[in-house]
Amino acid sequence: MRVPSLNSVPLNFSSVVRTSRFENGVPLLTQYTGRPFIDQTAFFLVAAFLAGPLAWDAGERAQQVYFLLGYPVPSVALYYGPRVDVETAQWLTALWQVSPILVSPLLLVFSFFASPSMSASSKAAPPKKNAAVKHLKRLYLITGLISAAVHLGTLYVWFTSAGTNPQLSLSHTFLPNRQTWKDSMVLGMHYIFQWDLIGTQVMMLAWAWLAVMDVLRVLRIDGKSNMSDYVKAVLARGLRWL
Template identity: 40%
Template sequence: MARTKPPRGTPSQPAAVVPPPKTQRRPLNGLFALSFAGLSALSAWLMRVETVVQGVPVNFQSVVEARRFGNGTPLETRFTGVGPVDEVLAFLVVAFLEGSARWDPGVHAQQAYFLLQWFAVVCVWGVEASRRRNAWKAVSFIGFTAFLYQLTGAAVIAPLYYLAYVVTSRDDAYFFQGRELSAGRAVSLLPAVIIGYLIPTVAVYYPWDDAKRAQYLTALWQPAPIIVSVLISVFSFLVPSSSPTAVAKNGDVKHLKRVYLTAGLVAAIAHVGLLYTCLTSDDPRLSLSYVFLPNRATWKDSMGLGLHYIFQVDFLGAFGSTLFWCWLVTYDVLRILGKPTATDLIKAVLGIAFATVVAGPGTTIILVWNWVEDRLVMIENGVKGTWEKPKAA
């Protein structure tokens, strides 16, 4: 599987590639699985165990029981009319409202940035869940996965999703067929993620200056990532089986590119907007350190700061594991198209890190997946010995 390097000035002629036997697997697959399991366990400890032991966030349960925030704002308790559901939603509203009601501008900035960057992950998971080769596999149940991370935290659940991917894709033969999405799912993906996730997220963090409205929007947002999965399935039934996408080979790619473009633009705009806000503001609560870095020195000063700490850990754990997953998928593609050197793998790490700082984690995830999509087409088309996308691919 050595990579060929044609003489300078000679057009590259990629060799044909034969799918490897099913016994050929990703090197160190067990180590990757343990890494994701460890990241999940670490996040669970930092977010859900240590904070409880330390009594963080302070006064949270008191606010839930008193149905009133520390600043006197009443806590809404009726959202759906179903008692147990409303109790869970009220609990989540208390957790989010410091940001969604804009009581703390730094918390508002962090939450809005987190959820707009997460739009990229929602899109990529939607793609992976819809690939033919992933049908009925663990990575296809993104609605259930979203339900779990809405209750527990993305930093805890996302690494477990990537652990499922490591197990599902352990055989190299996995990459040689089943990349495509059905016509219905390819066409439905973009409207589903926009209607199901993006619009509700923007609505929550729009500056309404109305705490009651913010509470209802926050409650209604909670099932948004779950609704995306439902909308993909519902919309896919509306696409006729005779559509050009259904007939053409790799006809789904143009639709996926639109998803990647949309998600990349949203993430990039959110990143630039946050940097501009933080770098031009004199408010210490809008400094980059206040917005992003967990601070144990202040996590017990108020309920809001304790919740801010948890959201910051959630952000770092969720995107840290996702960017690691991006590197792993890049590594897989490089292995199959042409054996990578240590320098190639280090360049991939540095490239992902640089793009994350400059353009944001969501943008980086989309850049990686856009690049990977082209190479997956190459792999199924039998290209080997080059990582450069052929004009025909």
């Protein structure tokens, strides 16, 4: 598998994967399942991501927590559980990469364990209109609280630690820095992840803008004429939905 790079960034990545050893001497696992394709994919992903879970760069770790805590079990094990040895961290990092793929098969498996009484009652009675909204609200509430806790906790770490640890400043965490991108493989990967985050956020803002435009179009149809009317209507509908 060829490692793509731009302007030799990340520095020494090819050397790390060729020797299976990081710049600091930590050995890189080469076998996880015994399946060459799976093991090789996990090998490259662990090489790219491991600096965050092991806090070799505190800013990269903070950025990964901020952006990637969408896979609760492996993420909590990696970032909030007790410190583990390097080999265990590599196994968890490999699991972390494939965990979103496992969600759909697990849902299918769990569906076979649904309560028979629930299945019988659902067949006997026609489904109620918007019957799933209650569960969707609960899901949004739980995920919203988890996300808020992670973001607030990460912000607290940034604002209380930046003075003593320059790697935990907002600029080091989020802003790509061409002055340090070739200093090490870790900083080179951090630089790439920063641009990855920027691109993702831009796309999220674009979709949010399209959603707002769609809401404004509906509100115009409802007879709302100015921005204050739009804001009041959006807030009213949001509170009603909650």
